[in-house]
Amino acid sequence: MANKIVEYFKESKVELKKVTWPTKKETTKHTALVIGISLVLAAFLGLLDYIFSFGFEYLINR
Numbered sequence: 001m002a003n004k005i006v007e008y009f010k011e012s013k014v015e016l017k018k019v020t021w022p023t024k025k026e027t028t029k030h031t032a033l034v035i036g037i038s039l040v041l042a043a044f045l046g047l048l049d050y051i052f053s054f055g056f057e058y059l060i061n062r
Helices: 002-018 024-060
Strands: none
Touching: none
16 A cells, blocks of 8 residues: 555656646736636626615615
8 A cells, every 4th residue: 555655656746747837927917817807707796786786675665
């Protein structure tokens, strides 16, 4: 069993050397994109929430 664990870590190390890691610039760009999309989506959902709340309140108080 210990031999299989050692073999697993050796193979994992070999596979990790094959990975092409993103550059700092790419990582920053993608992070900014995710944050931007999240903010736009949050604003959109907040607007929908406000519209539906206003609409339901209007229907209830009518």
